[in-house]
Amino acid sequence: xxxxxxxxxxxxxxxxxxxxxxxxxxxxxxxxxxxxxxxxxxxxxxxxxxxxxxxxxxxxxxxxxxxxxxxxxxxxxxxxxxxxxxxxxxxxxxxxxxxxxxxxxxxxxxxxxxxxxxxxxxxxxxxxxxxxxxxxxxxxxxxxxxxxxxxxxxxxxxxxxxxxxxxxxxxxxxxxxxxxxxxxxxxxxxxxxxxxxxxxxxxx
Amino acid sequence: xxxxxxxxxxxxxxxxxxxxxxxxxxxxxxxxxxxxxxxxxxxxxxxxxxxxxxxxxxxxxxxxxxxxxxxxxxxxxxxxxxxxxxxxxxxxxxxxxxxxxxxxxxxxxxxxxxxxxxxxxxxxxxxxxxxxxxxxxxxxxxxxxxxxxxxxxxxxxxxxxxxxxxxxxxxxxxxxxxxxxxxxxxxxxxxxxxxxxxxxxxxxxxxxxxxxxxxxxxxxxxxxxxxxxxxxxxxxxxxxxxxxxxxxxxxxxxxxxxxxxxxxxxxxxxxxxxxxxxxxxxxxxxxxxxxxxxxxxxxxxxxxxxxxxxxxxxxxxxxxxxxxxxxxxxxxxxxxxxxxxxxxxxxxxxxxxxxxxxxxxxxxxxxxxxxxxxxxxxxxxxxxxxxxxxxxxxxxxxxxxxxxxxxxxxxxxxxxxxxxxxxxxxxxxxxxxxxxxxxxxxxxxxxxxxxxxxxxxxxxxxxxxxxxxxxxxxxxxxxxxxxxxxxxxxxxxxxxxxxxxxxxxxxxxxxxxxxxxxxxxxxxxxxxxxxxxxxxxxxxxxxxxxxxxxxxxxxxxxxxxxxxxxxxxxxxxxx
Numbered sequence: 001x002x003x004x005x006x007x008x009x010x011x012x013x014x015x016x017x018x019x020x021x022x023x024x025x026x027x028x029x030x031x032x033x034x035x036x037x038x039x040x041x042x043x044x045x046x047x048x049x050x051x052x053x054x055x056x057x058x059x060x061x062x063x064x065x066x067x068x069x070x071x072x073x074x075x076x077x078x079x080x081x082x083x084x085x086x087x088x089x090x091x092x093x094x095x096x097x098x099x100x101x102x103x104x105x106x107x108x109x110x111x112x113x114x115x116x117x118x119x120x121x122x123x124x125x126x127x128x129x130x131x132x133x134x135x136x137x138x139x140x141x142x143x144x145x146x147x148x149x150x151x152x153x154x155x156x157x158x159x160x161x162x163x164x165x166x167x168x169x170x171x172x173x174x175x176x177x178x179x180x181x182x183x184x185x186x187x188x189x190x191x192x193x194x195x196x197x198x199x200x201x202x203x204x
Numbered sequence: 205x206x207x208x209x210x211x212x213x214x215x216x217x218x219x220x221x222x223x224x225x226x227x228x229x230x231x232x233x234x235x236x237x238x239x240x241x242x243x244x245x246x247x248x249x250x251x252x253x254x255x256x257x258x259x260x261x262x263x264x265x266x267x268x269x270x271x272x273x274x275x276x277x278x279x280x281x282x283x284x285x286x287x288x289x290x291x292x293x294x295x296x297x298x299x300x301x302x303x304x305x306x307x308x309x310x311x312x313x314x315x316x317x318x319x320x321x322x323x324x325x326x327x328x329x330x331x332x333x334x335x336x337x338x339x340x341x342x343x344x345x346x347x348x349x350x351x352x353x354x355x356x357x358x359x360x361x362x363x364x365x366x367x368x369x370x371x372x373x374x375x376x377x378x379x380x381x382x383x384x385x386x387x388x389x390x391x392x393x394x395x396x397x398x399x400x401x402x403x404x405x406x407x408x409x410x411x412x413x414x415x416x417x418x419x420x421x422x423x424x425x426x427x428x429x430x431x432x433x434x435x436x437x438x439x440x441x442x443x444x445x446x447x448x449x450x451x452x453x454x455x456x457x458x459x460x461x462x463x464x465x466x467x468x469x470x471x472x473x474x475x476x477x478x479x480x481x482x483x484x485x486x487x488x489x490x491x492x493x494x495x496x497x498x499x500x501x502x503x504x505x506x507x508x509x510x511x512x513x514x515x516x517x518x519x520x521x522x523x524x525x526x527x528x529x530x531x532x533x534x535x536x537x538x539x540x541x542x543x544x545x546x547x548x549x550x551x552x553x554x555x556x557x558x559x560x561x562x563x564x565x566x567x568x569x570x571x572x573x574x575x576x577x578x579x580x581x582x583x584x585x586x587x588x589x590x591x592x593x594x595x596x597x598x599x600x601x602x603x604x605x606x607x608x609x610x611x612x613x614x615x616x617x618x619x620x621x622x623x624x625x626x627x628x629x630x631x632x633x634x635x636x637x638x639x640x641x642x643x644x645x646x647x648x649x650x651x652x653x654x655x656x657x658x659x660x661x662x663x664x665x666x667x668x669x670x671x672x673x674x675x676x677x678x679x680x681x682x683x684x685x686x687x688x689x690x691x692x693x694x695x696x697x698x699x700x701x702x703x704x705x706x707x708x709x710x711x712x713x714x715x716x717x718x719x720x721x722x723x724x725x726x727x728x729x730x731x732x733x734x735x736x737x738x739x740x741x742x743x744x745x746x747x748x749x750x751x752x753x754x755x756x757x758x759x760x761x762x763x764x765x766x767x768x769x770x771x772x773x774x775x776x777x778x779x
Contacts, residue, residue, distance in 0.1 A: 085628065085709075086301070086302055086303065087298065087301030087302045087303045087708075088301070088628065088683065089566065089569045089570075089599060089624055089626045090298075090300070090301045090624065090681075090683075091301075091565065091566060091569045091599070092300050092301070092358075092384060
């Protein structure tokens with residue numbers, strides 16, 4: 001099996017070991033190996049910058065990959081079409097209305113001596129949130145893992161924003177439109193995940 | 205008088221005019237016309253003849269421009285030399301829902317530069333969906349020594365620094381109304397910029413700002429502005445602080461509280477209740493963030509003369525609302541969250557016979573798992589109890605054709621009917637049929653209908669009905685509806701008074717777009733996004749109608765197009 005080209009072993013039957021779960025693919029830990037219509041993802045990796053359209057600048061000290069992870073019980077999935085419809089329903093200033101007054105969530109980064117708290121209500125986009133996190137944890141840099149060139153060296157520490165939803169899956173921040181996911185954040189954790197290091201560097 | 209000489213020297217007068225002129229001095233005509241306030245009346249007057257056109261333009265003090273791209277500031281200034289008050293609207297309404305790209309335009313600065321030169325005595329500026337920078341605000345503050353009223357609604361591009369400039373320089377300010385804007389809230393120190401000697405403020409609305417304000421400065425300001433009638437606080441102001449403000453401002457007619465939830469002692473509660481009930485002139489109440497049952501009781505005595513109650517920031521339950529409404533017999537306008545559910549709306553029907561306007565907003569619009577909220581039953585209950593209802597905005601997750609037919613039978617005087625069934629393309633949940641008959645009933649029964657927003661599963665039949673029956677319709681909003689070009693063609697071919705048409709995610713294409721060429725001349729704007737219109741269609745339109753301002757955007761994520769009217773002076777006459 002060669003992780004670089006993402007070839008996958010055939011699925012086992014229901015009763016046997018699920019080799020697929022232990023397979024190395026290009027993707028984050030816990031990321032679903034199978035698309036919604038049951039087709040195995042072949043090394044499918046949604047570029048981080050594609051999902052949240054960030055230009056994170058170049059990271060000169062390309063580094064050992066880390067992750068910060070957000071522990072988030074996610075609400076039951078909305079139909080895809082509804083969640084992705086921009087500007088519908090036509091309500092203004094959504095976060096300002098309703099019962100939720102502020103959404104403070106904890107942010108923890110492995111290796112940092114203290115935790116921080118952020119109010120998700122303060123942000124209107126993922127980009128704003130991540131910029132703020134970067135400021136808070138200025139000794140760490142958020143990496144752009146889409147850029148494969150940066151995968152080569154392993155010197156320092158970089159972080160990719162992910163969160164753990166209620167199913168225990170590690171989700172990449174940015175897939176769900178900001179407003180529809182805002183509801184679901186309860187706590188927010190960043191953790192350096194050792195396993196992820198290896199998964200991130202198939203070429204090493 | 206100079207103006208009379210200019211008029212007498214003009215060409216092309218008809219015999220009627222000369223006869224009229226000799227018996228009816230221009231000065232008198234101007235004096236009479238200066239009493240006209242309505243823009244439509246003034247527009248009609250200006251079309252009678254040249255004399256009346258001139259008398260009208262010299263006597264006009266307020267100009268309303270519904271689309272800032274329809275006319276240039278130079279043309280406005282040339283036609284109307286004596287303007288003291290300007291209302292300007294910019295971006296399309298769908299920019300409220302993130303459908304318009306950033307930096308689209310509608311920047312006020314060019315207008316301010318012309319106004320500073322031509323209207324140095326400008327007193328009022330009211331902007332909606334315009335872009336305004338801190339530099340522009342500062343320029344405004346120093347350019348107009350008589351400046352009195354600034355109202356910014358859904359604008360963006362400025363920060364609290366801009367507000368500081370206004371507070372610092374506008375010595376005669378009576379109104380500062382900042383609503384629902386994309387404002388960069390750097391901090392609350394702008395309030396301290398009002399000088400100690402400043403006492404003229406009558407309207408202060410900063411409810412939309414999020415940061416803490418300098419309460420000390422606010423308290424002093426409210427204390428010395430004895431003419432203050434409207435005070436709308438932001439969330440950072442506590443109940444205890446509210447009480448302190450009210451004690452010094454019992455004359456308030458409109459109050460927007462801050463956070464309406466705080467641990468209070470019994471004495472503090474009684475003081476609050478007393479301060480609220482001492483506001484004998486209070487007819488409008490809003491704010492009430494996070495208000496819950498316990499603290500709502502403090503409002504009871506203050507609600508006797510209330511005509512407008514805005515509870516859209518307080519997630520009340522049905523019982524809480526019912527108890528509160530029992531104390532609001534004079535209510536004409538009510539805004540609530542759908543947490544009150546149908547039972548809450550039944551209480552509205554029972555307690556508010558004078559109700560004219562109801563808005564029900566969704567507390568959780570993006571969460572499909574919600575099974576609560578309001579249904580058709582709540583709307584029907586209100587219609588039985590409130591026959592005077594003429595404005596409704598209703599967000600719900602289910603509706604039936606039969607319910608809407610009943611509603612408009614009970615309330616035939618609707619002028620604004622905005623129904624949002626939140627799941628796109630959802631049919632009548634009992635019969636599984638399209639919602640065509642519902643809107644057919646609305647347009648057939650409500651002959652005074654000016655504004656309509658449709659939703660649910662709709663075929664072209666809905667638009668046939670609208671085109672055929674909605675004779676007074678001016679604004680139509682359509683989303684996820686229709687089957688073919690025919691639908692849009694029906695609307696453009698009917699609806700003689702149509703001014704604004706906004707369409708998203710509908711299967712209307714170039715044929716429909718191009719069927720309205722004649723219509724667009726009398727409209728303010730047309731918006732189409734995620735439809736079947738192509739760039740070529742837009743080019744064709746622009747070629748056929750060179751005086752229209754056509755904007756089309758291609759590429760990701762959707763094809764957007766916007767058309768607006770640019771007809772020179774004509775636009776300033778119409779709403």
